[in-house]
Structure formats: structure tokens, C-alpha cells
Amino acid sequence: MKYNFDEVIDRQNTNAIKYEPSVLKEMFKSEDVLPLWVADMDFKCPDVVVNAILKRAEHGIFGYSDGDDSYYEVFMDWNKRRNQWEIQREWICYTPGIVPAVNYIVQAFCHTGDKVIIQNPVYYPFAQAILNNGAQVVTNPLKREGDQYVMDYEDFETKAKDPRVKLFILCSPHNPIGRVWRKEELERIGEICLANDVLVVSDEIHSDLIMNGYKHIPFASLSKAFAAHSITCMAPSKTFNIAGLQISNIVIPDAHIRMAYQTILENNAIRHPNTFGIVAQKSAYGEGEAWLGEVLEYIEANMDYIDDFVKTRLPEITFVKPEATYLAWLDMSRLGMNPEELETWMQTEVKLALDEGYIFGEGGEGYERINAACPRSILKEALERIEKAVKKRSL
Structure with a gap:
């Protein structure tokens, strides 16, 4: 190996939340x-990320910045090469993290009292985002069958038929259980959402961290209908260990859904990536x-x-x-x-x-x-x- 992952690095006194x-x-x-x-x-x-940040830091001026064409192109190329998913430039909305994005999505598409389906046990900030923005949590618990977790489609369909259910937050791959959802699983849950006009929010932040023998499939890549009825949340943060640089890419193919989301971003004064986040994304996806x-x-x-x-x-x-x-x-x-x-x-x-x-x-x-x-x-x-x-x- 070129990299020494056995090295124990002292993270004390670096403001690391994990060690503070x-x-x-x-x-x-x-x-x-x-x-x-x-x-x-x-x-x-x-190293390519560290060196790119150091080079940018040497310039000495860190004024307002924005992503250029290459900032978006490396992300698009990455998905085309690794996920066989062709993303259009205009679909991508910068957001400083996927947890903020989920909050903004609930703000954009739910009124007070509306409902959002999640599949517990699941990443707990989902429920927090739903409740903090006036919506209600609807759980579709995953079923443990032997050594495997599976979706309960019958329960999901029953709950999706409730007209107050506006969103389904899909965790793909799933945190904390580590499942990579298969094509048939995604298609079945997607068809239920389409039939009941439930917008799919697919958190795919762990999608690059796939173990040998498995394959991640972006939900929106399965069909034009799924793409038009979904929001996909991706980021280089987990993949390259750069969460502190606050970069995520929210992919929204449908123009009307995208406009509603962008309105909420504007209302929350979310506009441009930070200087070092731009450099990190380009170097990570481009050379990492x-x-x-x-x-x-x-x-x-x-x-x-x-x-x-x-x-x-x-x-x-x-x-x-x-x-x-x-x-x-x-x-x-x-x-x-x-x-x-x-x-x-x-x-x-x-x-x-x-x-x-x-x-x-x-x-x-x-x-x-x-x-x-x-x-x-x-x-x-x-x-x-x-x-x-x-x-x-x-x-």
C-alpha cells in the first residue's frame, strides 16, 4: 500500500468533535x-487533497468564491465512471452538508403536520430534521430476517397511501446497518412512491464506500420517472474524509422540484461553497x-x-x-x-x-x-x- 493507514494520528487540539x-x-x-x-x-x-489546499492557501486571499465548471465536472465524471449515471450540470445544487439539505428539503416540500417516511433503525438526524421543521415521522421499520435486513413493502405501501405523506427518506447505502440496496428493492419501493406521489429523498453519502462484491445503484439512475420524482444527496465528505469542509451535491433532475429547493436555499442565504471546499472537491474526485x-x-x-x-x-x-x-x-x-x-x-x-x-x-x-x-x-x-x-x- 502507498498509504499507511496503521499510523495513529493524534487528533487532540484540532477541534475534532469526536475527540473534543x-x-x-x-x-x-x-x-x-x-x-x-x-x-x-x-x-x-x-495527499492530492492536502497538497491542493496548501497550494490554494499560499495565495493568501480567501474572499468570496464559487464553483467553476471543473468543480461540477469532476463530480459528474465521477458518477458517470463509477455509477454509470449521467448527471446534467444544472441538476446540481451546492449545499453545505447533507443534514442541512434534508432540513431544507423538509422545509421546501412539507407543511406543518405533513408526514415523512423513514426506515428505522436509521441515521437519527433524519427524524430530527422532520420534527424540527414541523412535520411528522412515519416509521417503516426494516425487518431482520436471519443475518439480513429487508424492507417491509406491505407496511410501506399502507403508509405511503396516506395523503399527508409527502416524502420518503431512503438511506442508500443504509446507515447504520450497512445494506446496499439491490435493483429490485429500489424499483419496488420506487414504484410505490410514484403511485402515491411521494417524493424520494435518497441519502447516498456512503455510496462510494462499497465493500468488494457489491454495487451501488443511484436511485435516480434507474429510470427517467424515478429521476423526475427524486432528490439525490451526495458528497465527497465521507469518501475522502473531508466533512469539515462542508461540501455536498444535491442532485435534482426535475426543474420544478429543483426550483422549490433552490428557493429554500436562497431563503436561508445558502449560495456559494467555501474556498477550500471547492479545491477539495476538485482534487478528491479528480485525483483521489x-x-x-x-x-x-x-x-x-x-x-x-x-x-x-x-x-x-x-x-x-x-x-x-x-x-x-x-x-x-x-x-x-x-x-x-x-x-x-x-x-x-x-x-x-x-x-x-x-x-x-x-x-x-x-x-x-x-x-x-x-x-x-x-x-x-x-x-x-x-x-x-x-x-x-x-x-x-x-x-
């Missing part, structure tokens, strides 16, 4: 916890593919490490390797603790800062989400802490 002592103390009751919660990587981003290949190989090896460790040393815990993302979803329900007890145990006995499963909604109780985008030595330390604490409980 005051944040850890507030959220996890102690600064003395190993943080594997926030979904960013503990790896340096690609080799780095991505290597980091995916390392992350998949980390998932293999978790899988082997759990099977051989933590039989009380269940783990199914994800098809995508760098997030491991561990079932700890057989430890016999309720969500509050599990959280307290994880913080005070294990001394890990993780995302508790219950925050992802119904179906997440008893689970822990671990960020595996870290050096293997850190992952080993985390798993050994769990092993030690489990053994202590059994004494």
Missing part, C-alpha cells in the same frame, strides 16, 4: 473513553480514486478483523459484516442489558464512546455502532476492552 474533551465529558460522562462514534475517519485524507481503493481495502480488512474477533472471542455478540460504509453494527442484546444499562456499561466499564443503537430508532435497541475507519491497533484496543468487560460481567 468537553464533548466527550458531556455526552459520555468522561474524557477517559476511546472515541469510535462520529462517522469520520481517523486517516489522513488523500487510488487513495479510495486503498482505504476501502483497509476498512474491509478491519471488518474481517471484527468478524474474526467476535466469532472467536466474543460469542455473546453477533456481527454481520456490512456491505457498505465503515460502520460496524454489533448486536449486544444477548448480554441481557436494557438500552440504558448497556450505555452506562459501555461508558463506565468498557470506556468506549460509541453510538448507542437506540438513538437510531425502534429496532436499534441492544446494538452498538462502531466506527471501523481507524488504525487496526485502535480497533484491537476497543474490541479487547469489550472482551475484558464481558468476562468481568460473567464472573
Whole structure:
């Protein structure tokens, strides 16, 4: 490998939320916890991105900026090459993050009391965005069948028929369970949405982080009808570990839907990307593919490490390797603790800062989400802490 992902980089004193002592103390009751919660990587981003930012910084003037043609073209080329999806320049709306985008989408397409479907357990800011903007959350829980999660189409269709349901937020790939939705699954859910005039909001921020043997399919790429009735949210942030630069690309093929979204952006004074975000997107999508290949190989090896460790040393815990993302979803329900007890145990006995499963909604109780985008030595330390604490409980 060209890149050394085993290197442990000290992120203290860099204002990193994941490591900020005051944040850890507030959220996890102690600064003395190993943080594997926030979904960013503990790896340096690609050299090409670092060098491009340094070169731009040397200019010394950081006035108002905007994306030029190449800013958009690298994103379009990336999707054409990797996803076989041809995006038109005018479809792309800059937004400083996908969580802000979801909030703006709810503002644009929901009135007070309207409803939005989500598939729990799912990324918790979805529910927050819905509720914070006066809409109601409608859950279509994913079903656990053996080692796999599947969609409940019958329940989804029943709920989509409610005329107050305006949006469906699709998490593709799914966070936290790590599913890559197949073509047939996307088509079936899409047809239900079309039949009931439910706008599909597809969060595809993890779409570049696909494990070997799987293939991401952008929802809007499946048909012109789906494209015209959807909003796709993408970003280089998870892919290249540049979330702090606040860049996302919201793809809206339909002109009327796009105009409604752009009106909300204007109302919220969202206009131009920041200077370094522009440079980062161009260099990452333009020259960062080799780095991505290597980091995916390392992350998949980390998932293999978790899988082997759990099977051989933590039989009380269940783990199914994800098809995508760098997030491991561990079932700890057989430890016999309720969500509050599990959280307290994880913080005070294990001394890990993780995302508790219950925050992802119904179906997440008893689970822990671990960020595996870290050096293997850190992952080993985390798993050994769990092993030690489990053994202590059994004494």
C-alpha cells in the first residue's frame, strides 16, 4: 500500500468533535473513553487533497468564491465512471452538508403536520430534521430476517397511501446497518412512491464506500420517472474524509422540484461553497480514486478483523459484516442489558464512546455502532476492552 493507514494520528487540539474533551465529558460522562462514534475517519485524507489546499492557501486571499465548471465536472465524471449515471450540470445544487439539505428539503416540500417516511433503525438526524421543521415521522421499520435486513413493502405501501405523506427518506447505502440496496428493492419501493406521489429523498453519502462484491445503484439512475420524482444527496465528505469542509451535491433532475429547493436555499442565504471546499472537491474526485481503493481495502480488512474477533472471542455478540460504509453494527442484546444499562456499561466499564443503537430508532435497541475507519491497533484496543468487560460481567 502507498498509504499507511496503521499510523495513529493524534487528533487532540484540532477541534475534532469526536475527540473534543468537553464533548466527550458531556455526552459520555468522561474524557477517559476511546472515541469510535462520529462517522469520520481517523486517516489522513488523500495527499492530492492536502497538497491542493496548501497550494490554494499560499495565495493568501480567501474572499468570496464559487464553483467553476471543473468543480461540477469532476463530480459528474465521477458518477458517470463509477455509477454509470449521467448527471446534467444544472441538476446540481451546492449545499453545505447533507443534514442541512434534508432540513431544507423538509422545509421546501412539507407543511406543518405533513408526514415523512423513514426506515428505522436509521441515521437519527433524519427524524430530527422532520420534527424540527414541523412535520411528522412515519416509521417503516426494516425487518431482520436471519443475518439480513429487508424492507417491509406491505407496511410501506399502507403508509405511503396516506395523503399527508409527502416524502420518503431512503438511506442508500443504509446507515447504520450497512445494506446496499439491490435493483429490485429500489424499483419496488420506487414504484410505490410514484403511485402515491411521494417524493424520494435518497441519502447516498456512503455510496462510494462499497465493500468488494457489491454495487451501488443511484436511485435516480434507474429510470427517467424515478429521476423526475427524486432528490439525490451526495458528497465527497465521507469518501475522502473531508466533512469539515462542508461540501455536498444535491442532485435534482426535475426543474420544478429543483426550483422549490433552490428557493429554500436562497431563503436561508445558502449560495456559494467555501474556498477550500471547492479545491477539495476538485482534487478528491479528480485525483483521489487510488487513495479510495486503498482505504476501502483497509476498512474491509478491519471488518474481517471484527468478524474474526467476535466469532472467536466474543460469542455473546453477533456481527454481520456490512456491505457498505465503515460502520460496524454489533448486536449486544444477548448480554441481557436494557438500552440504558448497556450505555452506562459501555461508558463506565468498557470506556468506549460509541453510538448507542437506540438513538437510531425502534429496532436499534441492544446494538452498538462502531466506527471501523481507524488504525487496526485502535480497533484491537476497543474490541479487547469489550472482551475484558464481558468476562468481568460473567464472573
